[in-house]
Amino acid sequence: MNILLVEDSPVVSMLLKTQLTKLGHKVDTVENGQQGFHRATSRHYNLVISDIVMPHWDGFKFMEAMLVISPQCPIVVISSSVEEETVRQRLTRFPNVIGFLPKPVKADKLKELMERVKSYSTENVRKLARIVCTIGPSSQSPEILGQMILAGMDIARLNFSHGTYEEHHERLMAVRAAEEKWSRPVAILMDLCGPKIRTGEMRDNKITLTPGARVIIQAEPLEGTEERFSTIAPEILPDLRVGDPILLDDGLLELIVEEGGTTEVACRVVVGGALKSSKGINLPATPLSLPSITEKDKRDLAWGQDHSIDFVALSFVRSAKDILEVKKLISAGNRNLKIVAKIEKPEAVENIDEIIKVADAIMIARGDMGVELPAPRVPWVQREIIKRCWLANVPVITATQMLDSMTTNHRPTRAEVTDVSVAIREGTDAVMLSGETAIGTDPLNVVRTMASIISEEESHTEPSDNHCELMRNHQGFNPALAAAASLGNATAVMVLDFKGEIYRHLSKWNRSIPTLLVTNSLHVARHSCIYKNIDPIIIKEDLTRDQVVLRAKDEAWKKGYIGSGDVLAVIEGERLTKGGIAQIGAFQIIRVE
Numbered sequence: 001m002n003i004l005l006v007e008d009s010p011v012v013s014m015l016l017k018t019q020l021t022k023l024g025h026k027v028d029t030v031e032n033g034q035q036g037f038h039r040a041t042s043r044h045y046n047l048v049i050s051d052i053v054m055p056h057w058d059g060f061k062f063m064e065a066m067l068v069i070s071p072q073c074p075i076v077v078i079s080s081s082v083e084e085e086t087v088r089q090r091l092t093r094f095p096n097v098i099g100f101l102p103k104p105v106k107a108d109k110l111k112e113l114m115e116r117v118k119s120y121s122t123e124n125v126r127k128l129a130r131i132v133c134t135i136g137p138s139s140q141s142p143e144i145l146g147q148m149i150l151a152g153m154d155i156a157r158l159n160f161s162h163g164t165y166e167e168h169h170e171r172l173m174a175v176r177a178a179e180e181k182w183s184r185p186v187a188i189l190m191d192l193c194g195p196k197i198r199t200g201e202m203r204d205n206k207i208t209l210t211p212g213a214r215v216i217i218q219a220e221p222l223e224g225t226e227e228r229f230s231t232i233a234p235e236i237l238p239d240l241r242v243g244d245p246i247l248l249d250d251g252l253l254e255l256i257v258e259e260g261g262t263t264e265v266a267c268r269v270v271v272g273g274a275l276k277s278s279k280g281i282n283l284p285a286t287p288l289s290l291p292s293i294t295e296k297d298k299r300d301l302a303w304g305q306d307h308s309i310d311f312v313a314l315s316f317v318r319s320a321k322d323i324l325e326v327k328k329l330i331s332a333g334n335r336n337l338k339i340v341a342k343i344e345k346p347e348a349v350e351n352i353d354e355i356i357k358v359a360d361a362i363m364i365a366r367g368d369m370g371v372e373l374p375a376p377r378v379p380w381v382q383r384e385i386i387k388r389c390w391l392a393n394v395p396v397i398t399a400t401q402m403l404d405s406m407t408t409n410h411r412p413t414r415a416e417v418t419d420v421s422v423a424i425r426e427g428t429d430a431v432m433l434s435g436e437t438a439i440g441t442d443p444l445n446v447v448r449t450m451a452s453i454i455s456e457e458e459s460h461t462e463p464s465d466n467h468c469e470l471m472r473n474h475q476g477f478n479p480a481l482a483a484a485a486s487l488g489n490a491t492a493v494m495v496l497d498f499k500g501e502i503y504r505h506l507s508k509w510n511r512s513i514p515t516l517l518v519t520n521s522l523h524v525a526r527h528s529c530i531y532k533n534i535d536p537i538i539i540k541e542d543l544t545r546d547q548v549v550l551r552a553k554d555e556a557w558k559k560g561y562i563g564s565g566d567v568l569a570v571i572e573g574e575r576l577t578k579g580g581i582a583q584i585g586a587f588q589i590i591r592v593e
Contacts, residue, residue: 001046001117005029006036006062007078008054012103016049016078019107023114030560031055033062037150038560041069042126047117049110052079052087056558063094065182068150069448070122074098076113078105125451128458128511128533130154130430132189132397133447135171136162136438146178147444148437149186152451154529155311155430156186159438160300161193172307185522185536187310187529189340192297194315195290197281199248200230209253209272217246217255218264224277228264231281238262239288247282248275251371284346284372292322298329305334310526313340313363318347320354327358336523340397344368349381356392361530363432366400379422386426393508395530398423399432403450407440417453424457429507429532461511490589491566492516494537494552496545500524502573507531513569514561518552535561545572553592566592 003020007013008031017027028043030036034057036050048066052059063075075096080103081087091097099113132155133139133148145156156175158168172188179186202224209215215227219234231237238260240246246255246267253275255267292314293301304312314326323341330337338360341348344367348355356362364385370378382398389396402420403412423431433450437443494516497503503517510533517528517536525536537555539548549570556562570588577583 003027004045004048006050033057035560037065040122045122048075068147073122124455127454129454132432134434134438139437139443140171142174142177148447151447157189159191185525187526189311190304190309191313197233198278202277206276209269211272213269240265244286249279282371311338317341319351320358323358361395363397395429397430398428403436406446407435420453421457490569493569496572562592
């Protein structure tokens with residue numbers, strides 16, 4: 001069997017490895033719990049043997065993390081602790097621990113325990129693409145959030161269509177607490193509500209629209225009937241033209257405008273059915289004069305700036321102008337708040353290139369898009385947007401219903417698995433979970449499942465010839481980045497990027513070798529969470545360039561990214577060297593000892 005040995009004593013590690021190898025087992029050794037966790041997420045093991053007292057992550061923290069990613073993987077604990085009974089008591093909370101052996105470990109006792117190991121292996125959840133998780137009642141505790149971070153959550157989404165400022169603040173603080181515990185930067189994305197267009201209240205909360213019947217939509221609030229109902233956004237009525245379709249309740253019902261007006265419009269029911277209170281209204285063919293950001297959005301945006309939010313998602317974007325207006329609302333000195341443009345309107349699809357130019361990131365919001373555009377067009381639109389974002393080096397999130405059935409079910413549908421795999425294959429930087437983690441029955445299982453799907457797809461993905469040709473022909477591409485992106489025998493690439501300017505380009509071109517971003521800024525580290533294949537290492541001390549490299553190399557070792565004998569590529573961008581030389585880029589190869 002494949003065994004992972006987590007032991008900081010070289011002597012004990014060598015003796016145990018020798019014993020296990022003689023018994024015909026394959027053994028990998030690491031020195032601390034964090035290295036062990038990193039290794040366990042990227043390879044398959046049938047058994048883990050772990051010490052308790054270790055530097056960096058001790059055995060208990062390691063086992064807590066293992067419960068998240070591989071709750072059924074058997075673990076044998078070894079310890080030289082004189083307080084064996086105390087250790088045994090603490091181990092009772094770990095159901096996957098099958099035995100405890102004091103040091104020195106007796107070979108016959110270890111063999112006896114191993115004979116009880118069932119056929120099970122750790123899950124491969126080590127991934128390059130990012131996962132955005134919506135935080136809600138099911139996932140708002142620091143404990144659950146910490147588990148979701150370990151399972152693969154990179155960005156926590158706060159949905160401002162729901163909840164109070166107090167609730168959002170508590171969730172934000174819970175994310176920061178989990179981030180601190182596990183020493184892994186996590187970005188916060190606030191999703192603005194935007195100009196939601198909904199129906200008003202209905203009599204008895206539900207009316208029935210009959211195909212061919214006439215119905216009026218009016219500005220003045222009233223209790224809706226089969227003959228007329230109101231809308232919470234009366235500003236849309238003057239924009240409606242004769243012949244415009246009106247879609248209700250995610251497109252399940254359809255009306256067509258027969259008579260326009262400023263206070264009411266008359267419609268004919270095309271597709272009927274039950275219509276409940278406060279259902280969404282979509283207007284795929286109507287140019288709306290509504291602003292893309294409402295007064296509520298402005299208040300929410302101000303709150304976000306006061307609470308060090310990393311990203312703000314703007315709903316119902318129609319043109320680049322919408323993005324530029326929000327940028328004006330962001331405080332002049334606040335460069336730490338980045339804008340994500342949600343593409344869900346037909347106008348946004350038509351203006352996608354100009355929107356990509358001014359946005360910091362793009363979200364393909366397939367929910368409303370699938371209502372306002374013909375559903376068969378959505379996969380093609382998704383593929384085209386991902387391609388254009390990659391060419392422009394703008395990160396892109398693919399969102400909506402990716403693992404929707406897991407809101408209530410333990411396993412995803414085969415179609416959902418394929419949906420996630422296709423998005424990863426097409427090159428998306430991130431995939432998003434909504435209700436699955438906000439109100440789902442098991443948010444941790446959803447994140448773990450998403451990570452395993454990503455990992456499996458990435459293990460089969462190879463750079464295309466077109467990708468390599470584009471890199472060779474890319475004008476103005478930093479030669480140091482080109483060298484690193486082309487290097488095939490490095491274990492990892494380390495980017496010295498304290499300004500957060502060049503790692504984005506390496507994310508675009510290097511999508512196979514793990515990339516480590518070395519920065520002194522927590523904000524830069526969090527912003528990198530939206531880019532594929534970027535893992536930040538934060539070094540805040542004022543060190544020389546060589547000292548930074550040595551410190552970062554040690555951190556990469558501790559965390560399990562590199563090991564003895566590995567090749568590490570180190571790159572940096574523009575700087576003035578001590579000798580006064582204007583450097584445009586530097587590339588260095590290090591053999592890890």
